[in-house]
Amino acid sequence: MYQKIEREWAGRTLVIETDKVAKQADGAVLVHYGETVVLVTAVTTRVEREGIDFFPLTVNYMEMTYAAGRIPGGFFKREGRPTEREVLSSRLIDRGIRPLFPKGFRNETQVIATVLSADRQNDPSILGIIGASAALQISAIPFEGPLAGVKVGRVNGNFIFNPTTEELAKSDLELIVSGNREGVVMVEGGGQMIDEEAVLEAIFAGYEAIKPILDMQDELRERGGKEKRPYTPLQTGGPLWDEVKGFVKPLLTSAFEISHKIERRDKMHEIVQEAVERFGGADGEVAAEVRRACEDAERQLVRSLIFQEQRRFDGRGPTDIRPISSEVGLLPRTHGSALFTRGETQVMAVTTFGTSEDEKKVESLLVGDMYKTFMLHYNFPPFSVGEVSFLRAPSRREVGHGFLAERALLPILPAAEEFPYTIRVVSEVLESNGSSSMATVCSSCLSLMDAGVPVKASVAGIAMGLMKGDGQVAILTDIAGDEDHHGDMDFKVAGTAKGITALQMDVKVPGLSKAIMGQALNQARQARLAVLDVMHKTLEKPRAELSRHAPRIVTIQINPDRIRDVVGPLGKNIRSIIEKTGCKIDIEDTGAIKIASPSAEAIEEAIALVKGCSQDAEVGEVYMGKVKKIMDFGAFVEILPGIEGLVHISQIALERVGKVSDVLKVGDEIQVKVLEIDGNGKIRLSRKAVLAEEGRPGPRDHERDKRRDV
DSSP: EEEEEEEEEEEEEEEEEESOOTTTSSSSEEEEEEEEEEEEEEEEEEEEOOSSOOOEEEEEEEEEEGGGGGOSSSOOSSSSSSOOOHHHHHHHHHHHHHSSSOOOOOOOEEEEEEEEESSSOOHHHHHHHHHHHHEEEEEEEOOOOOOOOEEEEEEEEEEEOOOOOHHHHHSEEEEEEEEEEEEEEEEEEEEEEEEEHHHHHHHHHHHHHHHHHHHHHHHHHHHOOOOOOOOOOOOOOSHHHHHHHHHHHHHHHHHOOOHHHHHHHHHHHHHHHHHIIIITTOHHHHHHHHHHHHHHHHHHHHHHHHHHHHHHHOOOOOOOOOEEEEEOOOOSSSEEEEEEEEEEEEEEEEEEEEEEGEEEEEETTTTTTESSSEEEEEEEEEEGGGGOOOOOOOOOOHHHHHHHHHHHHGSSOOTTTOOOEEEEEEEEEEESSSSSHHHHHHHHHHHHHHHHHHOOSOEEEEEEEEEEEETHHHHHHHEOHHHHHHHEEEEEEESSSSOOEEEEEEEEESBBOOOHHHHHHHHHHHHHHHHHHHHHHHSSSOSSOOOOOOOOOEEOOGGGGGGGHHGGGGGGHHHHHHHHOEEEEEEETTEEEEEEEEEEEHHHHHHHHHHHHHOOOTOEEEEEEEEEEEEEEEEEEEEEEEEEEEEEEEGGGSOOOOOOHHHOTTEEEEEEEEEEETOOOOOOEEEEHHHHHTTSSOOOHHHHHHEEEE
């Protein structure tokens, strides 16, 4: 039955409608906010997928260009592969709802959020988060919601919720917060070096703002929700589990003493295989249960070391950071490079400079077309974790980690006017045992500094973990891969010594309190400062000079009216300058011209040629000109490319001239002085004035004097 609920939220009306469209989906809602409309559907299979030990959830967020009244570009004129924004928004929805499905639910589930209308003021990804939870709430799919999300900004020290595009441009903070009745579930965002206390207040101000939206979803379910389908909860415990865990715990304890990740992983695999052969035999279901029991034993051991001994399996205390080393300038032909190693996580970052030709065009329903001058790309090859797999296009995880690191570094980059380069940083993960995204932040910052980018400050990142249970809470600094796997939180924080520039948090427990998050942020700050100290010992400030292989870019300004003269007919002039100097030349409508080349001499030559094409005549200046046309009353002389003036017959020589052609012919090169430029731009020239100043006759006058003497 059709249901519609409305609430005033952050100054606009939020509307959720159900049972109006897509009625064959298990759950479908239309979410309206301003003039932005998102359709979110949820569907699950009726049969549990066998032979897997994970929840097969797929989330797709799609922005249809018709939503903003546009037709897609490209040959096919239809939406193609997901854009970076669509991938990131899909991850935002997924990370919020995934922890809220019950353990043991193994049915294939798909959530699709389709943007149908976009007003370019209200972020449709927020409606995607709300709509995903609402669709699951009213459906028969087992889901422990509701969940809601909000975007938080800060303008003039005041928090604003779901800021419009204009408000966000003035904000020094941008956070997306998702939460349920238990607390905060997911955080993503960044800011302009914001202190930890302000970030914490922003997160929980956002959490308070979503509570009315949780009430809306509960009301919607009460009005027209379906009865939840039964499922088989994940079975744990029992005699078999006790036997298996009793057998593997001593062996796992011994395996934990192995410091090297790959060796430890191989040893633990042997232990599990031995347990399967001993207790599982040929029975596939029993073997799967034995593996789950081994996994539970491993989890208990990792957590018991923390809770009982305040010791981690690699011997560190809760706040200890693994050994760190860094190096810069290791690649001789690149513009900048750095290698950052933290424990068994190692990342190499490479910086490359380009011109405006290399800017990335981004098409977005929210902000329209824009051009990016800074790009950070994150690669996670299989060898980094000792595995073999196909090399394909960047995964969602790679896109997400790259975006997080890019966001962390953006606040420290110089303005385009100060450093007019397009910058690309590529992060190559060479080894991974936890927090390769934060190692990417560190290595990328060092790479930028090695390249000579005048950054405002150094940025470092650290990943925090949480283990919570039996009334105990442990917050871990610099988590390794196994701690991430068996822990309850992955909280990444990046920033400068002054404050936070980016953060990302996901949890596996129902929600986090303000006290726990506050402690995690403060602990992360101490770790970040320690990492920055190590980085500063390698490179404290950006290099004063760019690499000799990097292009130099010089910007000159000309009169915008003279751009056509620089370009020339059909681009003849500019092509000639590029071919002659080998420089890259970008011309903007404002008259700003950027000239790029590794050679300083080539740049100087290009500047001279450009100025020669664009220079304006000045009264009193003397120019070497070429006679272009002879008239009875004088000669027209081109003194600059595209600029001609008239030398009146009375101004050709020191003495009276009876006929212009007696002295000048087309093609002659003569020096002339600008006497006057009238209001219409007409230029009056004089050859006579130049001859008088030099005190000598011109070339053709001299020839006539010789004939007279004969």
